[in-house]
Amino acid sequence: MVIFRSSLLSNTKSLIMDYRNMHFLRKNAYINGQWVNAQSNAVFPVLNPADDKVIAEIPDMDAADAKTAIAAATESFRTWKYTTAKDRAAMLRRWYDLCVKNQDHLAEIITAEAGKPLAEAKGEIVYGSSFLEFFADTARHINGEVIPSPWPNKQIMLTRQPLGVVSVITPWNFPFAMITRKVGALLAAGCTCVIKPAEDTPLTALAAAQLAEEAGFPKGIINVVTASRKNAPAVGKVLCEDPDVGCISFTGSTHVGKILYGMAAKGVKRVSLELGGNCPFIVFPSADINHAVEQAMMAKFRNNGQACVGANRFLIHADVFDAFVEAFKNKIIEKCIIGPGYKAGVTCGPLINIEQATKVKSLVEDARGRGAKVVIGGKPALEHGTKFYESTILTDVKPEMKIYGEEIFGPVAVCHKFNTEEEVLEIANSTRTGLGSYVFTKDLGQAFRMSQKLEFGMVAINDGVLSAAEPAFGGIKESGIGREGSKHGVEEYTDIKYTLFSALDK
Ligand SMILES: NC(=O)c1ccc[n+]([C@@H]2O[C@H](COP(=O)([O-])OP(=O)(O)OC[C@H]3O[C@@H](n4cnc5c(N)ncnc54)[C@H](O)[C@@H]3O)[C@@H](O)[C@H]2O)c1
Ligand SMILES: O=CCCC(=O)O
Secondary structure (H helix, E strand, O other): OOEEOHHHHOOOOOOOEEHHHOOOOOOOEEEOOEEEOOOOOOEEEEEOOOOOOEEEEEEOOOHHHHHHHHHHHHHHHHHHOOOOHHHHHHHHHHHHHHHHHOHHHHHHHHHHHHOOOHHHHHHHHHHHHHHHHHHHHHHHHOOOEEEOOOOOOOEEEEEEEEOOEEEEEOOOOOOOHHHHHHHHHHHHHOOEEEEEOOOOOHHHHHHHHHHHHHHOOOOOOEEEOOOOOOOHHHHHHHHHHOOOEEEEEEEOOHHHHHHHHHHHHHOOOEEEEEOOOOEEEEEOOOOOHHHHHHHHHHHHHHHHHOOOOOEEEEEEEOOOHHHHHHHHHHHHHHHOOEOOOOOOOOOEOOOOOHHHHHHHHHHHHHHHHOOOEEEEOOOEOOOOOOOOEOOEEEEOOOOOOHHHHOOOOOOEEEEEEEOOHHHHHHHHHOOOEEOEEEEEOOOHHHHHHHHHHOOOOEEEEOOOOOOOOOOOEOOEEOOEEOOEOHHHHHHOOEEEEEEEEOOOOO
16 A cells, blocks of 8 residues: 655654545546546556655646647636636635645645655745735736827827736646746736646646635636656647647746747747756855855755755855855754655655656766765665665866756755856856856945846845745746746736727817
8 A cells, every 4th residue: 555644744643644545636637627537548657756656647648638728728718818807816815725724735745746845845835825825916916007198199008918828837846836836927917727737746736726626716717737758748749839829838947948949939929938047156255154054055955956946056265165065064964864755854855756866876976986076975865765865065076077067956065166256257157047046245245246247037145045926036048038926927928918099089
């Protein structure tokens, strides 16, 4: 029997629970308000990355199912776009309330399929739900403009129109928040959607859809098409190329983002792309080193290093390098407890799948083989299972090592030394990605210069966490197009319509 220790949320008792009793464990896809199988009846397994046990088998949908879902979203858009902002806001608010109320159940599903520790999974529900709350408020402020006209007896009006059906394609690392950040915004704007969640974590998306149904969203407004990695390209092609789709909103790797962008271009469709990062974490000598280390733990080990805004390159001034690395190592010894996410006290779960575990292992092996020094960790934690990896610090990393330029997406902190502000800017900016960046300094002038000169969509000064519903989240260069969160996150799903009222004196 597949087991799941649900009670460890409270860390007090150890009830053992069958996956079949997990709340909101839906095993069907969700199209036009119906819980359905694939038209082909194909299924694929969803595994717990901690132990490879099958949590559920769910529909392995293909292009035909994707078309059906788009048709449902298109039909529902006809009426949804005319609902009042007040009504949309109320529904979003109800969805938010239900997610918060059921956060423990939703967190169990995240831990089961994504592997992250229960406390962190719960944190994701709080974070992800905050987008629903924020966009419930924002829905009522999607204002237009009346602009002074250059002509007598004419009036210029700009209004915001919803884009229509949005294809939402999301990753596994934040299986709830990456959906609510998009879907909250697009629903507020008056759009409808077809969600294709990551094949590793579809159960969270289905649970969220069930709560949306309970919140009162009419059929067809939110649809969830589940598919294995094998079927993802076929489903993705329909979601990007169907003429009824108005926008493709994707979060995931830069590699896949470019493929989808190419397909979207054929139909001149709007895109919102939140792609990979290679975030620098810069520490100047004036920084409070203990504070920088505390924040480094968040920036590196959140979701065990599997975050797009995870610190990927630690750039530490030579004057404080040894002190920083020593304190970082000690903090890792104190805080990084490896194990399955449901176990009390665990802070670092498994990596999501064997591909990710193999990638991290080979990046570290390559670096070690070429002379990098392991300060702590440096190998798989096989005593816990095949996808666990030790929390690691590497120094003496050189540009010829693969790990130097790649997004690691795992619990490996690579620490480099620098000497001047100019040098660190050069190193930090020498990448084709530009998502998040972190700077630690007490020199206000330096903080401003770094904010201005770092070629990244987001700069955190003296902090290791950037994410919230209120700011505009997103990257430049190959890290993406568009912003999520904030009022700009809603504007992504609207077009500006210009209406000219003429002959007003007639
Ligand atoms: N910028 C951000 O906000 C952000 C947030 C989270 C993750 N990410 C990035 O995501 C990556 C990790 O996530 P991942 O491994 O799930 O990414 P991925 O690109 O492999 O997969 C993302 C989604 O795309 C789907 N997909 C894959 N190939 C497809 C195709 N040909 N057509 C249509 N869909 C396809 C997958 O099934 C999944 O749903 C990292 O690079 C990370 O930085 C970025
Ligand atoms: O993985 C990247 C997104 C995580 C976040 O929203 O902070």
